[in-house]
Amino acid sequence: MLPYKDKLDAHGVLAIGGFGLLVGWVVSVLYEGPLLYALAESKAVDGRALNAANLLMLAAGLLGAIPIRVSSPGNCRRLLAGGAAACLTGTLLLPIMPGRFLYAHLPLLALVAGASMTGWGHLLKAAVPRSGRSLIAPVAMTLACAVLTSTHALTALAAPRAGFALAVATLTAYALLLLRLKVPDKTSCPPKLDSPGYVIRHFLVLYLSIFLITLNAGFMFQAVYPLFARHLVLSSLYTNVPYVAAVLVCASLPGFKRLQTLYGGLALWGFSLILLTNLDRSATSFLLVITGMLFAAGLFDYFWWSIFTTDLDSMNNPATLTGSILAASILGSLAGGQLTNLLAENGMAPFELAQWGLGAILVNMVLIGAVNKRLGPILINQQFLEEDQGPTAEEQRLEMVREKLSPREMDVFLLLREGCANKDVCETLHISINTVKTHNRKIFAKLGLRDRADLQHQFPPARLPN
Template sequence: MVRIKAASPRLISAMGCSLFFAYILSFVFEGQVLYSLLGSFGIETFMYLVIAMAAHLLGLLSCGFFVKSPGVVRHVMVASMGLCAAANAPFFFGPSPLWLVGLIVSGYASGCVVASFGYLLKLLAPKCERLKACADVLIYSSVAMIATNAVAVNISATFGLALSLAGVVLGMVLIWALPVQSMTEEREKADHKRNQDSGIKQPLLLLALFVLVITIDSGLMYQVINPAFGHLAGLASWYWAVPYIAALIAMRNLPSKIRRANALYVGMAMITAAFISFMILGRNALDYLIVDTLMLGACGIFDLFWWSILAEMLDFTDRPVRIFGLGLAANVLGVLAGDVLGRHLVSLKLSDAEVAVVALTIVSVTVAMLPILNRRLVMLLESHAYLMVFGSMSKPQQTAVIAQSPAHDPLTAREQEVLEVLLAGKSTREIAAELFISESTVKTHIRNIYSKYDVRSRAELISTVLKSQIEASS
């Protein structure tokens, strides 16, 4: 334990969470271990998977309401991991109602662990390092999951479950060894002061839509493409994660001068090429390698893309567990939606080519939305970053910044007041309350301000007024 505590807290958290995430990927979240266990008894998997994912979703959404401090984070994570290990004990015996109970408990508890990871990410990784921190967890967990799946498919599903639960126990030890309680009161106060007025509802909702669109395609893939290569179960049980991991490694080590959005376009091209390849190629091992490499490579790019954006959002809030849980909940909903959509397509008894055409159409429509969503999301995040810097300035400095970005037409005295409060990050309702005017009057003033600055949104206004001055002074 002494040696563990001497290691880097970021490394300890990455390894501990990776071991637990590997358990989620191999069991709770459409995992091969769960598939193998249910299949060995001839049990239909869909109901179990939906129940597990619904419980996981509930854990992601509710955990943020009671996890609000470093000490609580560690206790909740360790207790939830222990619950998962205990709840899965019935799976070592024959099928019984306890299997459903165990899935519900482990699904909910695993959601709490994943959401709580958001707190560790904010606490232990600087903003500039969070993409790498997310990549490390996704890579390590995928490698551990490959090993677990291989055991479940080629040796025994029960042995695979035992291996994944051993990872859970080791993850508990590592998380308990984290020195998260050493965070000083000054740091907590500084974080709270900096974050408490930085509402991120709009960018978070936009990111949730972004994640939903991406993961619908992933769920569709599982139900449309994977069954077509069912005769290659041995190869598919481990190779599917290889291009995924390779894409994560490539994204993790991208030179800083390469824009993250460029990777998004590469992923879009790969996922489209995967479905086209699925339509024109056969169903042998080489064809599977081509389709899977394109598909899972794209998934790796997309996953790290939105994970890193979600991680950056943690600086804008003093409730990182709630924010992280909401972002990951969109992922679960997207996978469920894609699963249902894919199952419906398969149930229509169409040929592989016809199913692929329909799936490709859906993918093309959803993928086309990504650049638009990304541009809007980037603008919103930039505007919040500028607001945080602006809020840390003194009143004279704020006045000087606004004065150096004049509107095309002079603002009235009241419009100037509205602009100053707006740049403090206040909502329309809060502006109305502070200036003792109605919300409709505030909206009228804001429309006039937009017109005089020749902008069409609050984010664009913030960027226009603050960007050049803040960047020049930094």
């Protein structure tokens, strides 16, 4: 029996799995880590320069793909399948490629991968029903971390070729999954909120907050991990365990106050930096410092991943949120790593560098309040931004409706409320037109409504700001 069958069908599961595999391959091969540096060392090239070029082009791909309009999610899937084939071919060529060509070859792969990650906004919106979108972030992030940790462990503890083989297998599985994935040619009826300048005007404060938080991620990779380099086995096996734990904690507690969790994450990161300046380089110190940092990083990432995965309907072009939020994260990590290297080369000790990280945390303490105030009224799924002030009258009415309807009937009700036609409901939820009509009759009967017009009159869609 399919897990979460009331929230996901088989294609929804495939879609979330595909996105997780793609992210897992990206962070394993193109991102900071043992496999990238082992490849650079074998080719006698500068691993740090290669990492910086990859991150820059990954962000360029994420942002560059946002304006690309696809005629349908089906065509988007075919484009992504072509990108997967290109990435797989390029990856297989890495062992035989002369070192000097890596400076162009790997960043080009990163560009294609970034564009593919943005394109997944269309597929996730089309293939995953609204009731199942809360599962996208925890499942995809956990899967990506499983790939990352396994690849790093094999590379560091066995042999680089073993880690490389796992990365190739991951990308192959991703390409095959794309071929099996079926998505409707038409998505639901979303509000058209991504007019020119809208996203930048309303989301800039969120991007700035993400950028400043991920500056610390760059600091962690470039300054903290090297301090504990002698604990190779521990760092290889323990990598991302606290991160995944944070993601699963957030996902398993529906009543979790996400906004307060962000403040808690910032406090935990600051405490970890303080520990770093006062502890030795022992294995116990490593566990204390890295556990705090990675758990906080999991809280942060879950916050903005949840925004672009659950609020895909907030914009006519879902790739807008996917590409821009991930790009802000990548650019922050890149800037943090480069700044750390620059300050270290000028003689600044890691303990002094930690003070810069604390400064970024203090700025974010102020920014998060601005993020909440700015975006709370805009995003459809506001539970990650708004303060816990109790349910509004509208929310209470919807909760009463939810108690009367089955989960699938609730999905249909929400689409009818937005004015979607039966065909749109059918294609969005992957059910037949007769099933849609049956759900309509049951909804009208349970709620005491005459017809679709009466439903929209009694439950008008929420008005969103210009």
